[in-house]
Amino acid sequence: MNRQCVIIFALLFFVVSACFFSSWFVVAQTSQTGSKLQAASTAVNQAFTSVLAAEKAGANVTSLLDQLNNANSLLAQAENANTAGDNSTAVNDANAVIPITQQVTTSAQNAKENTQVSSRNAFWSTIAATIVSAVVFVLVLFVVWRWFKRRYIKGLSEAKPEVMGNEA
Amino acid sequence: MKLNDYKLVFIAVGLIGVLLIATPAIAANIHLPGGQQFSELYLLGPNKMAENYPFNIEISQNYSVYIGVANQMGSPQNYVLYVKLLNQTDILPNNTAGTPSPIQPLYECRFSIANGQNWNSLLTFSVSSANVINNQSTIENLNISGLVFNAEKPSIWNSTASEVPYRLLFELWIFNPQSNSIQYNDRFVDLQLNYTQPT
Numbered sequence: 001m002n003r004q005c006v007i008i009f010a011l012l013f014f015v016v017s018a019c020f021f022s023s024w025f026v027v028a029q030t031s032q033t034g035s036k037l038q039a040a041s042t043a044v045n046q047a048f049t050s051v052l053a054a055e056k057a058g059a060n061v062t063s064l065l066d067q068l069n070n071a072n073s074l075l076a077q078a079e080n081a082n083t084a085g086d087n088s089t090a091v092n093d094a095n096a097v098i099p100i101t102q103q104v105t106t107s108a109q110n111a112k113e114n115t116q117v118s119s120r121n122a123f124w125s126t127i128a129a130t131i132v133s134a135v136v137f138v139l140v141l142f143v144v145w146r147w148f149k150r151r152y153i154k155g156l157s158e159a160k161p162e163v164m165g166n167e168a
Numbered sequence: 169m170k171l172n173d174y175k176l177v178f179i180a181v182g183l184i185g186v187l188l189i190a191t192p193a194i195a196a197n198i199h200l201p202g203g204q205q206f207s208e209l210y211l212l213g214p215n216k217m218a219e220n221y222p223f224n225i226e227i228s229q230n231y232s233v234y235i236g237v238a239n240q241m242g243s244p245q246n247y248v249l250y251v252k253l254l255n256q257t258d259i260l261p262n263n264t265a266g267t268p269s270p271i272q273p274l275y276e277c278r279f280s281i282a283n284g285q286n287w288n289s290l291l292t293f294s295v296s297s298a299n300v301i302n303n304q305s306t307i308e309n310l311n312i313s314g315l316v317f318n319a320e321k322p323s324i325w326n327s328t329a330s331e332v333p334y335r336l337l338f339e340l341w342i343f344n345p346q347s348n349s350i351q352y353n354d355r356f357v358d359l360q361l362n363y364t365q366p367t
Contacts, residue, residue, distance in 0.1 A: 072278035
């Protein structure tokens, strides 16, 4: 009798443990998928913020947006697979998002720095060219003015006085 | 003209010339505010025209529409497009309050668009399983672009009411870098659907 009780108790314990661990496994798997998706989403958002900063600095971000769209497509596939109940595809796709976004972020930061340097150089070049051009223009205009003024005065001094007839 | 008049002409020419010479530098460093900033969301039929939208749908039949977004925000944007299946009683997005429909999305698309550019995609859908009892239909599973989603959406067909049994709702969300989150962009389009049993 005692042995039977022990066996029944052991079986019950085994069944309850199995139920507990299987449900724990499902919960753990779901939370793992959720955290992977969250991490992928955060990575895409960070990559996009970097691309936006590079664009504001004046960089050409067309190729970066194309790369970011690859990551976006994978993230959407992962989210859709998760909604459809395909956890393994969701995790795989979410994992594949991370290296793309890292590459995009690095490229965007490099593009931003390069563009900032070239923009600064271009700014000072434009300012220098503007100042030099303006000074040259004013000097030329001044020389022309001096020549014109001399010619005008010479013209006045060489002008013959006209004798007006007295009609009365 | 007197000499002083000519002097004024030379000064005016000088000022205009200096201004013209400085134009590239001024243009490069002064940024004028752009126009109105907005995003466009549009839905087209299977021929990329605003016609032949699917309405009466049957089980296992494929239907397709084109969904498109145009970015007029003045800078690149990151969008999320949610697809939701609604029945007559489900709440639509509120244009006045700017709130989305509370229904959970079945499907989503994510994409980035450069300023002034468009994005569009073909969306194919079919009803995988459904049942009709009297005047009540239930779409159990909906296949969107090859993935099967559990919809479990019942709807009552009333020929006298103006409400359509189902709506496939497309909501546009946009990433906000300030809050570092995606937000509903107050843009939605919907495809009205009526599920019919094959004869």
